Amino acid sequence: MIRGALTLFKEKGFHRTTTREIAKESGFSIGTLYEYIRTKEDVLYLVCESIHGEVEKRLEAVVDLKKPSTETLCNVITSFFRLMDEMQEEILVLYQEVKSLSKETRSAILDKEREMAAMLEKAIITCLPHPLPKQDTTLLANNILIHGHMWSFRRWMIQKDFTLEEYIDKQLSYTLSAMGINRDELNWRGENGTGNRI
Structure with missing residues (x-):
């Protein structure tokens, strides 16, 4: 249902998309759709829930609280x-x-955004070898969040100039530098096992 609604929202915009069209695109009857949602706003909330759930799952998979390290971060x-x-x-x-x-719905979505930033903040606090002031940690977590989002909402420009690997490499370097970490001193091999800078 989320994928079907996203396709329509992208093509027609939120306001011009009807719940009947969402049902059809998703392969549901209108009655079945209303078992899951009451309004189109509910679909956007489900999108946000989906993002939040995936972020939580991914972070839990990579954060080793028993052996926190900058490499884990x-x-x-x-x-x-x-x-x-x-x-x-x-x-x-x-x-x-x-x-x-x-x-009300916008407030609920913004709460989810705050929760995602808090997850990143916890990872920073847990993994950094030295403490940072609370404000710095909060700002860094939000920077990571926004720079992740920017890959999507500025893709018309950024994705012309950078591959995903290059973008991650640059953003990681900027973020570590802001945390007072010299990336060249890390023993981080990266997901592909090379740790090579692009």
Whole structure:
């Protein structure tokens, strides 16, 4: 259902898409669709839930709380960016259509965004060898979140100039530098086992 709705929102926009069209695109009857959602806004909320659930699952898979390290943090950031690449359409629709939502639904989606930033913040606190001021940690977590999203909503420009690997490499270097870490001193081999800078 989410995929069907995303296709329509992208083609027609949120306001011009009807729930009947969402049902048809998703292969549901209108009655079946209403068992899952009440309004189109619910679909956008489900998109946000989907993103949040995937981020949580990915971060839990790569954060080793028993052996936290800067290398683990590199894996967290890399994994997050790869997920944002996989969920480009969802991210794009959220950014385009969140303004269309009621105050209550928009507030719920923003709460999910805060939760995602908090997950990244926890990873930073857990994995860094030295503590950072709370404000710095919060800002860095939000920077990672936004830079992940930017791969989608600025793709018309960024993806012409960078491959995903190059983008991750640059963003990782900037983020580590902001954390006071010299990337060249790390023993991080990266997901492909090379650790090579692009």
